[in-house]
Structure formats: C-alpha cells, structure tokens
Amino acid sequence: MEIRQLRYFLTVAKYMNFSKAAAELFITQPTISQQIVELEKEVGVKLFTRTTRKIKLTPAGLALQKEAKLIIAQIETAIAATRQADTTIAGRLSIGILGPSERRFSPKFLASFQKKYPQIELVLKQFHLGTLDIAFKNSEIDLGFTLRTPSFNDSAFYSSFFFKKIYTDRLCLITPYSSNEPGIKLQDYANLNNGALVFMHRNIGGRGLDDALRILADHGVKPSVSPTQNLATTLLSVESGMGVSLLPRHVPEAYSSPNLSFIDIEDTYIDICVAWKQLADNPLIRVFIAELEPIISTHKTNYA
Template identity: 30%
Template sequence: MEISQLKYMLTLAKHLNFSRAADEVCVTPSSLSQQIKKLEDELGVVLFGRTTRSVHLTPAGVEFIENAQKVLSQISEINVVMQKYIVGESGNISIGNCPALGAYGVTSLIASFQKTYPKISLQFYEAECFDLYPLLCNGKIDVAFLTAFDKCKPGKIPLESYPLVDDELVIIANTSHPFASREIIDLHEASQENFFSFSKSSGLYWDTIDACHLAGFEPRFSYETQYTDTILGLVSEGMGLAMLSSRTVTKNLQKNIAVIRFRPTKIRTLSVVFQKKQKPLPIILNFKNFFINWIKTNELRNTPFNSKSNV
C-alpha cells in the first residue's frame, strides 16, 4: 500500500467519477483505475462498486476512506513536525557557560531565544572557560559562552566567536584597607599584596595574571577557589585582595567590601563561541543568528564601571 494510492482513493471517493478524479491527481483515468484495482487486489476486498454509469463506495470502501483520512492527516502532521527540524525550530542545543553568565545579563537573552523558539530544548553545562574548550571542540556542546576566548584556544579545531559584553576588572578589598579610600590606584602599588585566586581553568585567573604582568609584577596568590562567595567572604574579613569582574561585584556586593578601579585598565569580554563549520545545523545557525542580530541592534558592550562602591 502506497501513500499515492490512499490519495487516489480519497479523490475518487470525493468525485465518484474516474475522469474528474484523474484530472485532480494528474493521471489518466485508466491509470487511476489500475491503481485502485491493484489496491483492492492487495487487500482482497472491493472498495468501489462500478457500473457502466456510476461509481459508489462499498461498505469496506467507506471504512477504508475513514481510516485513510486519519493516516494522511497523521502523515501531514509528521511532515509539519519534521519541517521544524529542517528549518531549525525544533531539537536540542547544548550550551556551555562560565559561572558568571548571569552577571553579564546574557541569561535574559537566552530566555528571549527560548520564547522565540519554544520547541527547542536547551541543556546547560556550567564550567570554567578552559574546561569548556574540550567539550566544544569534541562536539559535546554546541556553543559556549567564554570570557577568555583569546587565551589558550585550541589550534586544530577552527572556532568563531562573537563578542557580547565588555567588562572591567576591578580590585576588591576590605573597607579597612588603605586602598579602600581611593577611587583608582596604579596596579603596581598592589605588587606586595596577597591576592586570592580562582582556579587555573578560570578566565579570571589568567586575566589577573595578565593585568599584573602589564603593571610589571607577578601576583602573590595565597588561596585558590572556584567560588565567588568564598573569595568575597575572605576579602570581607580582611585576609587579602582579589580581582573580579565589575559586573560580578555589582551583583554580589557584601558588607565591608570596597571596590577599587586600577590603571592600566583591564577589559574582559564575554563572547559566544561556535565550531566553525561550512554547513552548521539549522538549529545552531538560528541560535547564532539570534545573537548576531542582537549584537547589531543593541549596546550591551562597552558598559563602563560607573562608580566605586563601598558597602
């Protein structure tokens, strides 16, 4: 039994005339009659009664038509569903994100994408920047949000990145620290201070290293952690200094913490990163185009750190 035969049956049942039905399905009347006879022989029942003057459905034909309509309707629904995959409106996207994603305001963009494509399922994998690279290059994730795309990126797998948000690195210190009364310092003044560090797979670790090297010294790290809350707690107790994204600090201000800008300024950028492919999957292309179009029409980038904050 073929789908075309089901369509021939429905058309003949509508017209009860071989010539008119054949015209609608663009075949000859004899060809239409042969296909109907072939189907009847296959099923072992007569579906249409024929006389020299008329064509009519048999009881078996009536029941066949009812079921054929359901089958073709289901096939049509399947085609509609599959078309959504073809155009990238259904499916799954695996997203790798660094822990600071919320502070950069990108979660609202992802939510907006989800509203635009409600049939797409999003899966999130949170890890530090350099832990996400292998997942992206191995195809374990489809896209990554990285704050250190320009550092230590793999050379064998071509990647493409689109910068979303620029942010300024700042120093946080206890409010009793001598730096706390100043709005901005020369970073070299902190060369003898103890810094708390994020893990070496974190973009913040390498940004801190770069900023201190640019100021002419090697930072003295006294404690390493993966958690912002831990560093904020230690700094609030006066146990050392730390460098954080100004956006992260603004989102997580705590008592007894002062925020100090420094020279030379260190800017870090959050980018959305994909594997570079000649023919990306439609669903990934839709995700990419959503963010590219957003970048073209919005100015979340280059948001300055407005003021020093003491809590």
C-alpha cells in the same frame, strides 16, 4: 561578491580603521584587508582612499555603503521570515555559561527564545573559565559564552572558532571594602594582605589566572597565589580579608556585596563573547546566533 565581504566592508567603513574592524570581527588585519581588495577588484573601483595616517570612503565607497546596508538588512529579514515560516524547528542545544557574565542579558533573551522556538530544548551548563575551555575541547557543548582575555590570542585552539562580541568590560582589582582608600594605587592594593592573590585553582580558573598574574607583573607586583575551588569562595575569601582578586567588573556587581569594593585597571579590558566551532554540525546554532544579534548590537560596554 560575497555577503561576508559586504559585512567586512561595512565594519571597516564604520570604524575607518582596519585594525578595529578586524578586532570586532575576530579576524586578522591582513585577512580583512585582502577581502576589501578582492571586493574592490570585483566592483572595479576603489572603495577607500588610504594614507599612512587614515582612510576614508571614496564616492563609490559611500554609494556602496548605503546599498550594502540595505542588502544586509534585506537578507536578515528574509532569513527571519524563513525561520518563522518553519514551525518544525526542533532539537537540542547545549550551551555553556559562566553565570555572572550573561546575567545582564540572558534571562530576558532566553525566555524570548524559548517562547519563539518551543520545540528547541536549551540545556544550560555552568562552568568556570578553565572548565569551559575544556568543555569546548571535548565537544561537550554546542556553543558557549566565554571571555576573550589578554591571553586569548595565544590559544591556537580557538583559531578554529567563530566569535561574536556581546559587550566589553573592564578588569578590576577586588578588595575588602575597608581597604578602599582614596589615592591608593594598583601596587598598593595588590600588596594588601601580604600580597596574596585569591584566585580559582588553575584547573578551574584556567587562563584567567595566567592573565591575572601577567597583569599584576606588568605593574611590578608578584603576589603569592591563594587558590580556591570556585568563584563564590574567591569572593568570600576577599571579603574575609584573605587577599585580593582580579576579575571583570560584572562579577562583583553580580555578587552585590557591601563588603567588597573594586578599582578599575586602566586600559585593561575583556570581551564577553558567544563562541562556537567553525565545523559545528548542529543547525540550531545558527538559529540561536541569529536571534542573539539584536543583543549583540545593543550591549557594547559595561564601563563608564
């Protein structure tokens, strides 16, 4: 029996849904299903009863759920105690950040981490989404905070990464404040200002631009693109009435401008994640991720 299998089991038991559990763990549904089957073979009993419509825990599954929670808690306590006992943990950790995405949790967390591990040098490097993807590919950073956008699953490159979701946010259409009128639909917003979509150049915004165009196309909108060189210019251009933009809700909230308003796009979400290569050889990554776990369990969503 592997610790990983217990974590998979507990996640399925939490949601009573294999698809939702797989999404949280960033693995495929067949993978998690196979691991549960292997676990059932090892313990010699069925842990779930399955029908075409739902699943539920068997009495044996309920018993394992209780014990597995204790086991995982004990393991995490042991790891934390071991790390605390080792006062020689030292080195350098290069972290890619986007800026607005981490603002709601990173200042307090990084300060706490540095206090606990003063011998670890944290090097923060800020990127836009497209340049962050490039930094990952070129191994310029050990880990980074990135966005799981709709096109994310199309990237074969990221199949070689581990991910931890920190919170989920909505995508929204950013507009000049004066254009925010009751009852206006997404199509009306997108066609303001001659239908211009203000967005960072593809070399900078990367897959974010593809996602924005795809989402607008799904709503029957094919805008012209007005490229910018950075996020600040994008928002300033929208404030100035040069077009509209499509961004996560936390971006305009962090920018905090009275000249901007935004409309949530229904059923369109992104995950803010921490990511690192599966074959990464910096041992400090595990230390960092372990300390980040309480943040991950606390911040779930950023929308009503």
